[in-house]
Amino acid sequence: METFVPSLLNGVIYGLLLFMLSSGLTLIFSMMGVLNFAHASFYMLGAYFAYTITQSTNFWFALILAPILAGLVGAGVEKWGLRKVHANGHVAELLFTFGLAYLIDEIVKIIWGRNAVNYRIPEALDFTIFRLYGSDYPAYRIFMLFVAISMLVALWFLLKKTRAGLIIQAALTHPHMVGHLGHNVPRIFMTVFGAGCALAGLAGVIGGNYLVTEPSMAVLMGPIVFVVVVVGGMGSLEGAFIASILLGLLQTLAISVDTTFGEIFGFLGLSGTSEVGSISIASLAPMIPFLMLVLILMIRPRGLMGDREF
Amino acid sequence: MKLMKSAALAAAMALVAAGASADTLKIAVIDPFSGPFGPSGDAALKEWTFAADMINAKGGIVGQEIEVIGYDNKVNPKESLVQLQKALDKGARYIAQGNGSAVASALIDAISKHNKRNPGDEVMFLNYAAVDPSFTNDRCMFYHFRFDADADMKMAAVTDWIKDQDDIKSVYIIGQDYSFGKAVAASAVSDLEAKRPDIEIVGNELHPLGKVKDFTPYVQKIIASGADAMITGNWGADMVLLVKAAISSGFEGPILTYYGGSLGAAVAMGESAVGQVKAIVEGNTNLETTPEQNAYIEAFEAAYPDNNYYYHRIHNAMNMFKMAAEKAGSTTPKDVAFALEGLEYESPYGKITMRADNHQLLQPMFVSTFSDNVKRGVEDLPLGWVAGDEDRIEAEATALETTCNMERPAK
Numbered sequence: 001m002e003t004f005v006p007s008l009l010n011g012v013i014y015g016l017l018l019f020m021l022s023s024g025l026t027l028i029f030s031m032m033g034v035l036n037f038a039h040a041s042f043y044m045l046g047a048y049f050a051y052t053i054t055q056s057t058n059f060w061f062a063l064i065l066a067p068i069l070a071g072l073v074g075a076g077v078e079k080w081g082l083r084k085v086h087a088n089g090h091v092a093e094l095l096f097t098f099g100l101a102y103l104i105d106e107i108v109k110i111i112w113g114r115n116a117v118n119y120r121i122p123e124a125l126d127f128t129i130f131r132l133y134g135s136d137y138p139a140y141r142i143f144m145l146f147v148a149i150s151m152l153v154a155l156w157f158l159l160k161k162t163r164a165g166l167i168i169q170a171a172l173t174h175p176h177m178v179g180h181l182g183h184n185v186p187r188i189f190m191t192v193f194g195a196g197c198a199l200a201g202l203a204g205v206i207g208g209n210y211l212v213t214e215p216s217m218a219v220l221m222g223p224i225v226f227v228v229v230v231v232g233g234m235g236s237l238e239g240a241f242i243a244s245i246l247l248g249l250l251q252t253l254a255i256s257v258d259t260t261f262g263e264i265f266g267f268l269g270l271s272g273t274s275e276v277g278s279i280s281i282a283s284l285a286p287m288i289p290f291l292m293l294v295l296i297l298m299i300r301p302r303g304l305m306g307d308r309e310f
Numbered sequence: 311m312k313l314m315k316s317a318a319l320a321a322a323m324a325l326v327a328a329g330a331s332a333d334t335l336k337i338a339v340i341d342p343f344s345g346p347f348g349p350s351g352d353a354a355l356k357e358w359t360f361a362a363d364m365i366n367a368k369g370g371i372v373g374q375e376i377e378v379i380g381y382d383n384k385v386n387p388k389e390s391l392v393q394l395q396k397a398l399d400k401g402a403r404y405i406a407q408g409n410g411s412a413v414a415s416a417l418i419d420a421i422s423k424h425n426k427r428n429p430g431d432e433v434m435f436l437n438y439a440a441v442d443p444s445f446t447n448d449r450c451m452f453y454h455f456r457f458d459a460d461a462d463m464k465m466a467a468v469t470d471w472i473k474d475q476d477d478i479k480s481v482y483i484i485g486q487d488y489s490f491g492k493a494v495a496a497s498a499v500s501d502l503e504a505k506r507p508d509i510e511i512v513g514n515e516l517h518p519l520g521k522v523k524d525f526t527p528y529v530q531k532i533i534a535s536g537a538d539a540m541i542t543g544n545w546g547a548d549m550v551l552l553v554k555a556a557i558s559s560g561f562e563g564p565i566l567t568y569y570g571g572s573l574g575a576a577v578a579m580g581e582s583a584v585g586q587v588k589a590i591v592e593g594n595t596n597l598e599t600t601p602e603q604n605a606y607i608e609a610f611e612a613a614y615p616d617n618n619y620y621y622h623r624i625h626n627a628m629n630m631f632k633m634a635a636e637k638a639g640s641t642t643p644k645d646v647a648f649a650l651e652g653l654e655y656e657s658p659y660g661k662i663t664m665r666a667d668n669h670q671l672l673q674p675m676f677v678s679t680f681s682d683n684v685k686r687g688v689e690d691l692p693l694g695w696v697a698g699d700e701d702r703i704e705a706e707a708t709a710l711e712t713t714c715n716m717e718r719p720a721k
Contacts, residue, residue: 006530010530014524114345116348135534135559211524212523212547214345214348258513286518286521
């Protein structure tokens with residue numbers, strides 16, 4: 001219990017951070033049918049923009065401005081880059097976003113340097129909010145939870161309850177019909193792409209100081225975001241949500257399990273001191289996302305909630 | 311004709327190359343200058359450069375000017391070998407490296423191969439921080455010299471300190487999952503068993519190197535285990551993030567580190583870590599010392615305002631290197647290596663000796679504590695590291711037995 005409750009809370013927060021990142025990716029995928037390899041780069045851009053903005057103003061400005069900036073960059077990329085490449089098919093688009101990811105990486109290194117920047121939690125949130133089984137719980141984490149949930153509610157409301165959401169949903173599946181009805185489909189695409197990038201940017205703003213802001217953060221986060229989208233089902237927001245929380249929980253909970261293979265499979269004669277027997281569940285935590293990816297693709301290729309095969 | 315032309319060109323180029331390498335005495339620093347461990351390598355490169363500048367200002371070594379060149383290896387052993395080849399091609403015959411024993415291990419193999427194949431053109435390895443004990447034991451090599459205490463020596467110092475802390479009843483060991491982290495854990499277990507058999511080791515855990523972004527789950531486990539103290543050999547971002555998580559989650563016992571003084575750690579730890587985080591080091595900037603050393607520290611921090619004087623061992627390495635070269639009257643690695651064996655140097659913090667039997671430096675060590683009562687702070691904070699007389703471990707006391715059977719070349 002002592003490790004379970006805090007782990008549960010941490011897992012949910014990490015999961016929500018993952019969802020913030022992957023919701024944009026999955027929206028863009030269902031709209032354009034292309035995986036945006038540069039998506040995690042917008043997460044990184046969000047963190048770096050926030051760092052620069054906090055240097056001259058404060059964190060609260062950054063919280064609003066940095067995602068908008070990341071979104072504008074994203075919209076620009078769609079308008080002047082992806083839209084032109086779109087005519088040449090999916091492979092060209094995929095390669096375009098692949099190249100873009102490297103480009104953003106290098107630009108970040110040139111502007112902000114190769115090392116971690118000192119992007120810190122605002123002082124107003126740098127205190128202990130409550131004690132949980134002997135360990136302090138930082139207020140900033142609860143703030144992250146709050147931001148993530150607000151974003152979740154806002155996104156749900158926008159997509160399901162407003163007219164704009166209705167048009168976006170229609171454009172996702174029937175772009176030609178929506179076009180014939182007189183809506184500007186390319187602009188809808190651009191807006192959705194920008195909004196997806198802004199969400200990734202927001203994740204960067206609140207994740208950058210909670211973790212570390214450095215040029216390799218996109219490369220480290222990228223693969224996990226793809227796992228979320230594939231496990232949840234391509235293009236399914238609900239699926240991405242479930243997969244994010246599941247992944248967050250599994251990864252954090254696994255670390256607190258010290259049981260070794262030897263103890264689990266002891267009845268099969270596996271000794272706790274042998275090479276395989278001495279591996280503990282905790283040491284497997286970093287590979288759990290990828291194990292899930294492989295298993296899902298084998299057992300249920302369309303993902304948990306997806307309606308099309310990858 | 312064409313052949314003649316290219317032959318002449320090749321000869322001319324060889325001449326240019328030879329000319330370039332004769333000018334300066336090149337020291338290639340092969341370390342990470344980017345990525346999660348970038349700050350560690352970068353800080354070290356600055357200290358190598360500064361130490362070289364100071365010596366150059368006084369006329370260099372045996373009339374030769376020292377040139378320090380950095381090669382980014384991204385803490386990757388394979389990449390390090392590529393960089394080593396680049397350094398050798400540039401004419402460097404002195405290789406300095408410190409971040410990562412996995413890298414040092416690859417470099418030792420490559421350099422020993424190079425030296426076997428190229429008699430008369432040997433390369434020397436100045437190891438200032440890769441502390442896997444095997445480098446000065448089973449795997450010792452004549453051209454390898456270590457200027458930092460090895461993991462076992464540091465652990466002996468840490469456990470000597472724990473021995474006298476009666477209120478520590480349980481200890482949690484956490485480290486990075488590679489040769490160094492394993493060496494730290496193994497020596498912690500065996501040292502504690504010998505010195506304080508009553509202490510219970512409530513956890514012994516390895517985490518992936520440089521991959522963990524949030525250590526909170528690990529820290530929660532440590533707190534739940536009820537450990538009175540934590541021992542870690544972590545360095546770079548792994549050290550900073552672990553301590554950051556431990557402090558913000560309210561771990562209350564002492565945190566015994568090897569590299570608590572790493573760049574960025576003080577900012578992340580803040581006031582709340584005062585008195586709690588300890589680091590086993592060969593010196594800190596608040597120790598009583600000579601006016602020359604104080605001036606040296608101030609000059610370094612003035613030259614590199616973003617950094618603090620941390621790697622005192624680089625200062626030692628450079629000065630002993632100079633002494634050895636002058637004693638030998640030559641800058642050839644073989645002559646310098648023979649001169650370094652058994653060399654004694656009056657360092658600002660006491661006498662230090664390079665062991666002849668395994669090429670491990672013996673120097674006084676200090677169990678430093680993070681404090682808010684300091685003359686010289688770090689990272690623009692009023693916080694820094696202090697050590698009293700009782701925290702000093704004499705050089706001779708840090709010596710351990712060695713299994714090294716050194717093969718020396720003919721003089």
